Amino acid sequence: MIEEVFRDEWGRVLANLIGFLGDFDLAEEAAQDAFAIAAARWPRDGTPENPGAWLTTTARNRAIDRLRREQTLARKRHLLVPEETHEEEVDDTVFTDERLELLFTCCHPALALDAQVALTLRTLGGLATDQIARAFLVPEPTMAQRLVRAKKKIAAAGIPFRVPPAHLLPDRLRAVLAVVYLVFNEGYGGDGDLAGEAIKIGRALVDLMPDEAEAHGLLALMLLHDARRDARVRDGEIVLLAEQDRTLWDHTRIAEGRATLDRALALGGRGPYVVQAAIASLHVEEETDWREIAALYVQLSRLTGSPVVELNRAVAVAEAVGPETALALLEQLDLPNYHYVESTRAEFLRRLGRDEEAAAAYRRALAGVTADPERRFLERRLRELEGAR
Amino acid sequence: MKYALLIYSNADSEWESLSEADQAAIYDEYRVVSESPGVVDGLQLQAAETATTVRVQDGKALTTDGPFAETKEVLGGFFVVEADNIDTALALAERIPAARNGSVEVRPVVEM
Numbered sequence: 001m002i003e004e005v006f007r008d009e010w011g012r013v014l015a016n017l018i019g020f021l022g023d024f025d026l027a028e029e030a031a032q033d034a035f036a037i038a039a040a041r042w043p044r045d046g047t048p049e050n051p052g053a054w055l056t057t058t059a060r061n062r063a064i065d066r067l068r069r070e071q072t073l074a075r076k077r078h079l080l081v082p083e084e085t086h087e088e089e090v091d092d093t094v095f096t097d098e099r100l101e102l103l104f105t106c107c108h109p110a111l112a113l114d115a116q117v118a119l120t121l122r123t124l125g126g127l128a129t130d131q132i133a134r135a136f137l138v139p140e141p142t143m144a145q146r147l148v149r150a151k152k153k154i155a156a157a158g159i160p161f162r163v164p165p166a167h168l169l170p171d172r173l174r175a176v177l178a179v180v181y182l183v184f185n186e187g188y189g190g191d192g193d194l195a196g197e198a199i200k201i202g203r204a205l206v207d208l209m210p211d212e213a214e215a216h217g218l219l220a221l222m223l224l225h226d227a228r229r230d231a232r233v234r235d236g237e238i239v240l241l242a243e244q245d246r247t248l249w250d251h252t253r254i255a256e257g258r259a260t261l262d263r264a265l266a267l268g269g270r271g272p273y274v275v276q277a278a279i280a281s282l283h284v285e286e287e288t289d290w291r292e293i294a295a296l297y298v299q300l301s302r303l304t305g306s307p308v309v310e311l312n313r314a315v316a317v318a319e320a321v322g323p324e325t326a327l328a329l330l331e332q333l334d335l336p337n338y339h340y341v342e343s344t345r346a347e348f349l350r351r352l353g354r355d356e357e358a359a360a361a362y363r364r365a366l367a368g369v370t371a372d373p374e375r376r377f378l379e380r381r382l383r384e385l386e387g388a389r
Numbered sequence: 390m391k392y393a394l395l396i397y398s399n400a401d402s403e404w405e406s407l408s409e410a411d412q413a414a415i416y417d418e419y420r421v422v423s424e425s426p427g428v429v430d431g432l433q434l435q436a437a438e439t440a441t442t443v444r445v446q447d448g449k450a451l452t453t454d455g456p457f458a459e460t461k462e463v464l465g466g467f468f469v470v471e472a473d474n475i476d477t478a479l480a481l482a483e484r485i486p487a488a489r490n491g492s493v494e495v496r497p498v499v500e501m
Contacts, residue, residue, distance in 0.1 A: 156497055
């Protein structure tokens with residue numbers, strides 16, 4: 001129970017403290033202190049009525065204590081105003097939600113993308129450094145250093161703790177959405193916790209920016225993808241959409257994803273995340289409408305100019321029109337060393353009965369694949385082709 | 390906070406080949422930036438060919454012709470700007486003409 005409260009409250013408590021103290025490290029230490037005190041007291045005294053406000057007030061007091069002990073109070077301008085508040089007289093108005101400010105600070109373009117991702121997971125998600133390191137396959141000291149450097153830069157370079165003004169907002173929001181989606185994709189391929197974390201941040205974002213269609217679009221996209229998680233891998237091997245066991249789909253998630261997509265569309269959303277969510281929604285229909293999906297990919301391609309989108313369009317065209325037309329589309333792609341191009345080409349060639357060319361393409365795809373479930377799938381396809389000869 | 394906007398221009402860019410009107414237009418852009426609120430200092434440096442580099446090794450000065458590093462982008466000048474936060478400094482950097490074919494590095498200044 002307390003664990004749950006902690007996970008739910010961490011991001012908001014920390015965001016509030018950073019806003020109040022203007023210092024990431026001090027805020028983190030104070031938050032940890034407060035959570036430790038709560039872990040000792042709550043089981044004995046009961047959980048307070050507003051746990052977040054209690055934790056924030058306690059943490060603020062601990063931070064003030066800490067600063068007094070270190071006698072650096074005078075140098076911290078922010079702290080000259082407030083007085084300690086007694087925990088019993090917690091003032092709910094203290095507990096303002098500043099997660100949005102925190103998110104925009106963590107995803108500021110002056111920080112490197114890998115630092116943005118790590119900092120977002122550490123601060124908003126409350127993930128420990130070793131957890132983040134494992135998720136991104138880097139040694140823990142490397143990740144720790146990345147976080148330290150990012151926090152230092154925020155302070156030294158004067159990255160503001162705020163929601164950007166209107167003229168900067170569209171660009172900055174795009175950066176925030178990209179970070180959240182990157183976290184999700186990292187989790188979708190491997191660590192399921194990370195996908196859940198991204199959805200949690202996505203939900204918070206939608207709460208905090210209820211009029212932003214793309215925020216709804218991103219959340220819808222993540223929910224609709226995540227709903228198929230359990231069906232996506234069988235016996236350690238990737239399962240193609242057409243062959244997935246639909247009873248394993250999470251239909252509550254699908255319903256929530258569709259409702260979120262409807263909201264995005266009602267807001268007039270036509271951006272890349274909304275379109276991708278619309279495609280994901282068509283994928284979970286009873287009958288897959290590949291023509292509609294191919295048309296949406298044309299729209300998405302226009303929005304993003306991404307060759308990866310064109311690759312996906314080719315897959316839809318293969319279903320809607322035929323592999324021969326799709327193969328021609330593939331030839332126009334400029335995506336060197338991208339193993340999905342080869343695995344897609346292999347699939348088209350296989351369907352056309354051009355077995356030898358298909359086998360060669362599977363081998364090229366296998367040379368570039370990193371995820372084990374995908375490797376197993378490709379290996380099986382290759383074996384089937386070689387056995388057929 | 391104080392930021393230095395270090396202006397690196399592309400050594401290959403052919404300033405000389407620009408028409409007088411184009412040169413005047415670019416100078417005018419620099420003037421507008423230098424007169425923007427918060428800008429407290431600024432200098433334009435002579436071309437990199439005029440640079441001389443000094444190193445002291447074992448107590449002996451070693452003087453060489455040319456800039457510290459032979460790169461395509463050379464330091465051409467800088468502005469110092471007083472700003473609330475990095476966003477203001479970045480917005481100003483964006484308006485410096487050299488950002489279009491060179492780059493502008495935004496560095497916070499150590500304040501004593």
